[in-house]
Amino acid sequence: GGAGTSLHNSGMNYQLNANDSQQLQQTHHQITYDKENRCPRNDSQNSSMSNMHDDDSPQQQQQQHYERQGGGGGGGGGKRKRRRKNQRAINGMPNDQQADATVNGAGGTEVGEGGKWKNSISAKARSLMNLHNNEAGRRAVLKKTRITCKCHGVSGSCSLITCWQQLSSIREIGDYLREKYEESTEVKLNKRGRLQVKDAQFKVPTAHDLVYLDESPDWCRNSRQLQWPGTHGRICNKTSSGLDGCGILCCGRGYNTKNIVVRERCNCKFHWCCQVKCDVCVKVLEEHTCK
Numbered sequence: 001g002g003a004g005t006s007l008h009n010s011g012m013n014y015q016l017n018a019n020d021s022q023q024l025q026q027t028h029h030q031i032t033y034d035k036e037n038r039c040p041r042n043d044s045q046n047s048s049m050s051n052m053h054d055d056d057s058p059q060q061q062q063q064q065h066y067e068r069q070g071g072g073g074g075g076g077g078g079k080r081k082r083r084r085k086n087q088r089a090i091n092g093m094p095n096d097q098q099a100d101a102t103v104n105g106a107g108g109t110e111v112g113e114g115g116k117w118k119n120s121i122s123a124k125a126r127s128l129m130n131l132h133n134n135e136a137g138r139r140a141v142l143k144k145t146r147i148t149c150k151c152h153g154v155s156g157s158c159s160l161i162t163c164w165q166q167l168s169s170i171r172e173i174g175d176y177l178r179e180k181y182e183e184s185t186e187v188k189l190n191k192r193g194r195l196q197v198k199d200a201q202f203k204v205p206t207a208h209d210l211v212y213l214d215e216s217p218d219w220c221r222n223s224r225q226l227q228w229p230g231t232h233g234r235i236c237n238k239t240s241s242g243l244d245g246c247g248i249l250c251c252g253r254g255y256n257t258k259n260i261v262v263r264e265r266c267n268c269k270f271h272w273c274c275q276v277k278c279d280v281c282v283k284v285l286e287e288h289t290c291k
Helices: 018-030 047-053 058-069 075-091 095-103 114-143 170-182
Strands: 005-009 012-016 031-034 039-042 146-152 160-166 185-189 195-197 255-271 275-290
Touching: 114 170, 114 185, 114 195
Parallel strands: none
Antiparallel strands: 005 012, 031 039, 146 160, 185 195, 255 275
8 A cells, every 4th residue: 555565575475554664764774785895784883983984075075084193183194294203213322322212113112113114114124134044044055965976787897876955954954055145245135125235336146145234233242222231240271172161251351360269069078877077178260351
């Protein structure tokens, strides 16, 4: 009739009055279908957002989208403005604080969110560096493989020869990589997102060469950034020529010598049964510490 709506389902007819038809339409508007997930979802939470942007032009909607990506307030250039502000803040610092801010990623938590952008670039550069060095390591293993052959036949006539590739020892591969480490090339990330040689006077590294991004820190001196106390006050061996020797560990600064009294157990004897009795001996030893 004019006041109702006919609904067909499985060959059965249902008569709906005007109130039921209006309620069904409202329910239809509240429930939408997610084509990707193939399940209904409720848009009641998004109704306010859709009503807010229905009257906006495409340019205004795009502007709001960039503001949300940029953290709001500054349009598409919000992040660029923050980076310029962070850089001005860093330039106004003393030299040592500038170095701290640069290492912490354009100021880190002290300057602002510009550190996230800097850290993302640093992470990408480090990822590319690791990919290059990993490939160089694999090539080093292949380069150091050698062909080993064995003869077969009556009385060693070598009528049949079997050959295979054999890996070199870890020591030999390590020595080769040590040479590559000493000859490694410093690189940086360019604007196209690729690694390039930092100093143009050096040649472009091959796939067999190693690369690095930053110089190794000076472990001889203390560093607040790395929380490293340095080698000042470290105990060294005066007579050793190794890494524990005063000549290497003290980094050429010299060392101090003092006499210390050491008490230790000595003249130990076993008594039946079952205990060990020792005497306490006092010794005066020289202790060397780095200046």
